[in-house]
Amino acid sequence: MGDAFRSLVDRVRAEADPVEYERLVALAREDTPGARDELAAVLAESQRPLWAREVAAFALGKAGDRRSFETLIFMLNYRDPVRCATAAHALARLRDPRTARAAAALATNELRTGYALHAVRLLTALRAPESVPTLISVLQRLLMGPVHYWPIAEACVQGLGALGDRRAIAVLMAAAEHHRLSPSAKAALARIPASQGRTRRKPVKPNR
Structure with missing residues (x-):
């Protein structure tokens, strides 16, 4: 076993x-x-x-x-x-086939946020149609809320990086502004090719 x-x-x-x-x-x-x-x-x-x-x-x-x-x-x-x-x-x-929908319902239940860690990780492992929208929704709510539940937010960031979907770029860039999430958010963005140009600053032209 x-x-x-x-x-x-x-x-x-x-x-x-x-x-x-x-x-x-x-x-x-x-x-x-x-x-x-x-x-x-x-x-x-x-x-x-x-x-x-x-x-x-x-x-x-x-x-x-x-x-x-x-x-x-x-x-x-x-x-x-x-x-x-x-x-x-x-x-x-x-x-x-019911698993992803059930995990998404658990992850987005605001009354059970503290218990959502493994539902978030499961959604990442499943790579189901529900996975990316759910992780984006949960992470957006955590970034805006007074209590961020950092372990769950971190799991969302890591999951979105692993899933590599461009829909996650905006919320990952917002997560990168939080010092607790910044390293993992930048690492997640680096795994999404279309986001790399957005995370780099344009070079400053020298004065002539």
Whole structure:
């Protein structure tokens, strides 16, 4: 299952029932249709503890099973950043067409801005039609607002640089005016060929 799965099961071991923990981990590693059905049943039972739902959803997401979608989106918006990161990792591999729209909704929710970091990073990884407009919108709002949420703003800047879309030039130039964002914004602009001329000053002609 990889390093991300090993990190997940090591993290939840302390809060898990030992017998159920071993069963779910074995099912996740088995990765057969029958095992996936049993993991999906865990997600369908509302009384299951969060750790069990996380293990099941992660394993199903990595396997491309869309029955994990709702649980992973819930965890992407969770208050625990580690769980958000785990959910984003699985969602990026799930390839569900609903993912980008859901991540965009989370990233643009002004009441949940403090939890938007992994939704922003996921949108960058997805390279979906929603990615660039959402990152531009979030970054514009953060630059204008009284609370800038610098880690989220930084993730937007880096994401827009990675996506390399010319629509981001204006907001990246605005970000370059903020000392906290200036280095990453200038680096992002340098990755967008059409912006390079805009970021350089015209040479001053010598007086004759």
